[in-house]
Amino acid sequence: METALTRLVGVEHPLVQTGMGWVAGPRLVSAAANAGALGILASATMTLDGLRSAVREVKSRTDAPFGVNLRADAGDAGERVELIVAEGVRVASFALAPSRELIARLKEAGVVVIPSVGARRHAEKVAAWGADAVIVQGGEGGGHTGEVATGVLLPQVVDAVRIPVIAAGGFHDGRGLVAALSYGAAGVAMGTRFLLTSDSTVPDPVKDRYLAATVKDVTVTTAVDGLPHRMLRSELVDALERSGRIGSLLRALRHALAFRRESGLGARQMVREGLAMRHGKDLTWGQVLLAANTPMLLKAAMVEGRTDLGVMASGQVAGVIEDLPSCAELVGRVMAEAERTLTALEALRASGTLPSAG
Template sequence: METAFTKLVGVRFPLVQTGMGWVAGARLVSAVANAGGLGILASATMTYDELAKAIGETKARTANPFGVNLRADAVDAAERVELLIKEGVKVASFALAPKKELIGRLKERGVVVIPSVGAARHAEKVAAWGADAVIVQGGEGGGHTGAVATTLLLPSVVDSVDIPVVAAGGFFDGRGLIAAMAYGAQGIAMGTRFLLTQESTVPDEVKRAYLAKELDGTVVSTKVDGMPHRVLRTDLVERLERGGRLAPLVAAVKNAGRFRKLSGTRWLDMVREGIAMRHAKELSWAQTIMAANTPMLLREGLVNGNTDAGVLASGQVVGLLRDLPTCAELIDGIMAQADEVRLRLR
């Protein structure tokens, strides 16, 4: 299925695996790439050296294009951009709008720039700065999310820009792909659906916890890190929701220290990144401090398999998922169903 997006990034199918922290490593990304989609490495939870290693391993596993998700507010964002250029990575995606200078540097070296946006005005801004495409996530999506449903947010963004738009939030099958294209999207992006595949490194017991959830099995909480964050309903999340404001702040400071040791990041750099995040997302200082919770709480659940002490980001779509296909089986199934739907609509 050729669209403006597949031609832009050089993949067979208009399907994107999002850059999920602690999940989207070389094994998952290369499996998606080999199956014809665009896999994206999650570098926000990697050190620079870990990212370099992950890029090398992904290149060893696939000859097809793949991407890397970068934190635009990271202290070493410019160095990571140069790494992508040196290694010939096809796509750079961003959760926050990258600076105009970063977009220019990537584009002049042939790297496709795809920021994620949550509003039409954000899409207009990055398009004016030279972004090649945007991913727009509706409120159904997992992790940090907004309040507007994909069915409303997507057409507003499509109508606002002339670059390819990829839809995220609530997608898992071929019907969703055709629906998104009917709105004007050039592809779909999925996180939870790819997390629940055989190549995902998430522990099996955690995958079973995801598969057991129904459509009401997620909640958008601000108690995890101070920002709206869609996660699975677990005992830990329920306790956070019932608790006051002081305990999460204390936990955030402790987790900041744990993440600093794990990542090798200096306290000064963490403070600088926190200030940049505060300005970029217009956060209060309390929200900025609580944002330190995210990496370690997600790692505890998604890497260590400790659902009692960890948080599990998830889209609402988890309530419709009951299997663990390979990435190839998943992508082939989505495209086959999309063809059936197209034929039925003729």
């Protein structure tokens, strides 16, 4: 199935495995890439040397194109851009809008730039700055998310920009891919669905929690870092929502120090990143400190398997996912179902049951 996305990045299928922190490592990314999707490596929780090692490991596992997700507000964002340029990475994705300068440098080196956005105005901004495509995530998506559902947000963005739009938030099968294509998207990005594969390194007990969840077990809370964050409801989330402001700030300070050790960031660099975050999202210093909760609480669950001490970011689709296929099996299944759905729609149109456009 050829779309503007497959032509742009050189993958076989219009599917993207998103850059999930602590989840989208070399094994998952290379498996997604070998299956014909665009795998994206999550780098925000890696040191610069760790990112270089991870990129080279992906390259040793696959010859297919893949991408790296970068934090545009990171103090060493420029160095990370130079690293992926030097390593010949095909795609740079961003969780926040990158600057004009970062986009220009990447495009100059032939790297495809695909920021993720949650609002029409953000898509318009990065398109005007030269982004090659955009991932637009509706409120059903996991992690930090907005309030507008994908079915409302996606057509807004498709109508507003002239670059390929990749739909995210609520996708897990071939029917969803066809629905996104009907809105004018060039493909879909999936996080939770790729997390719940046999190629994902997330510990099995954590995967079991996802598989047992219903759609009502996926909630949005601001208790973790002060921003709307979609995740599985758990005892820890309940406790965080009950805790007072002082307790939350003290816990966040401990996590900030732990993340400093994990990421290799110096105190001065963390302050610079805090300033950038505060300006970019109009946060109070308390909220900036709370943001330190996220990486370490995610690591506790996604790496260490401690569902009692960590949080589990999740899209609402966790409530309808029931198995753990390999990436190859998942991609094959999604594309086969998409083809069957398109064939069924064409049969309806041919029979006169479904009127043709115009």
